[in-house]
Amino acid sequence: MATLSSGRELRWRLESGGEQSLAVESEVLGFEVEARGIKIRALVSETKSISSGRGGDMGKRVRKDYVLEMPTEVIAESWSDSLKCYINSLSRPKRVFIILNPFGGKRSARRIFHSVVRPLLVAANIMYTSQETKYQLHAQELAYKLDLLKYDGIVCISGDGVLVEVVNGLLQRDDWDTAIKIPLGIIPAGTGNGMAKSLLDVAGEMYSIQNATFAVIRGHKRPLDVATVLQGETRFFSILMLTWGLVADIDIESEKYRWMGRTRIDFYFILRVMKLRKYNGHLEFVPAPGHDFYGEPKKESTSHWRTIDTSSRVDGDSKVKQTGYQCPSTSFKDSEWRSLKAPL
Numbered sequence: 001m002a003t004l005s006s007g008r009e010l011r012w013r014l015e016s017g018g019e020q021s022l023a024v025e026s027e028v029l030g031f032e033v034e035a036r037g038i039k040i041r042a043l044v045s046e047t048k049s050i051s052s053g054r055g056g057d058m059g060k061r062v063r064k065d066y067v068l069e070m071p072t073e074v075i076a077e078s079w080s081d082s083l084k085c086y087i088n089s090l091s092r093p094k095r096v097f098i099i100l101n102p103f104g105g106k107r108s109a110r111r112i113f114h115s116v117v118r119p120l121l122v123a124a125n126i127m128y129t130s131q132e133t134k135y136q137l138h139a140q141e142l143a144y145k146l147d148l149l150k151y152d153g154i155v156c157i158s159g160d161g162v163l164v165e166v167v168n169g170l171l172q173r174d175d176w177d178t179a180i181k182i183p184l185g186i187i188p189a190g191t192g193n194g195m196a197k198s199l200l201d202v203a204g205e206m207y208s209i210q211n212a213t214f215a216v217i218r219g220h221k222r223p224l225d226v227a228t229v230l231q232g233e234t235r236f237f238s239i240l241m242l243t244w245g246l247v248a249d250i251d252i253e254s255e256k257y258r259w260m261g262r263t264r265i266d267f268y269f270i271l272r273v274m275k276l277r278k279y280n281g282h283l284e285f286v287p288a289p290g291h292d293f294y295g296e297p298k299k300e301s302t303s304h305w306r307t308i309d310t311s312s313r314v315d316g317d318s319k320v321k322q323t324g325y326q327c328p329s330t331s332f333k334d335s336e337w338r339s340l341k342a343p344l
């Protein structure tokens with residue numbers, strides 16, 4: 001005998017005695033009907049006890065199929081309708097565009113896609129189109145040109161750099177205000193993978209490629225802040241961090257040791273610390289409300305305000321005409337500027 005309580009929990013009796021249950025939202029990938037049987041494709045906690053049906057905060061998961069035998073085909077069909085109805089109400093994506101960077105991290109994106117991501121998408125009945133990046137900024141171009149009506153989300157199998165490129169591509173589009181609303185997913189295949197780690201942590205999930213893929217399948221969403229950075233005639237959008245000095249040097253200059261994988265960062269960090277450079281910088285800023293304890297108040301008040309010019313321009317690096325998102329026109333004329341003196 002099986003029950004489906006308000007669509008959420010699937011519980012059935014085992015032939016051997018005892019009960020088994022699955023939380024549909026957090027454990028079921030998909031299902032299919034085979035005559036009187038319903039084959040449930042699930043991703044369950046390795047430690048899940050026979051009688052427990054609790055999903056949510058999971059450790060390592062394993063792929064499992066369960067076949068529930070129904071008394072008749074008609075009953076199986078009716079079960080299938082109820083399950084379909086509930087899964088459809090969960091706002092899971094149906095079609096995704098996958099951008100895969102074969103060059104990121106330890107160059108493992110292809111293997112990750114074929115061995116983990118694709119089998120889970122297939123089990124969840126999610127259609128996909130995949131495209132490998134062929135050069136730097138290719139992901140930005142793809143996001144800039146993509147027909148977004150065809151997809152419910154863009155998924156990057158990459159490091160954070162490719163995700164940043166996708167955000168930049170979306171914000172350069174004429175239709176940036178609708179384009180930027182498309183859900184973005186990240187499956188870690190880079191060096192640092194900070195975004196995937198943060199997102200999984202917030203969702204209460206252990207960091208793993210499988211869990212990141214399942215988060216995409218479940219349509220887990222969170223809003224993301226985007227910062228606009230203007231540097232001379234160049235404008236770009238940042239979603240993670242902006243660094244200068246030692247951290248930036250380690251990130252950029254360690255590229256030549258990419259073959260080392262994650263170790264390149266630690267290795268180059270030691271190298272740079274042993275030959276420490278002096279960074280002479282001077283930072284002037286308007287603190288966010290409640291953060292005016294950083295730095296010193298600026299004394300001369302006349303020359304510190306800036307107005308961000310939002311007029312169209314041609315980006316010097318990518319030659320993409322900047323017709324997309326123009327950052328808000330912000331005047332800091334009457335703001336209280338503060339400063340941090342060199343060396344920082």
Ligand SMILES: Nc1ncnc2c1ncn2[C@@H]1O[C@H](COP(=O)(O)OP(=O)(O)OP(=O)(O)O)[C@@H](O)[C@H]1O
Pocket residue numbers: 101102103104105106133134135136137138157158159160161162163165189190191192193194
């Ligand atoms: N086929 C390619 N050849 C060379 N570079 C590429 C190719 N595809 C993408 N890239 C570039 O690879 C860079 C790194 O990408 P990605 O962010 O995926 O990995 P990572 O830097 O190893 O990871 P993380 O950002 O998490 O530290 C990006 O700047 C991207 O433009």
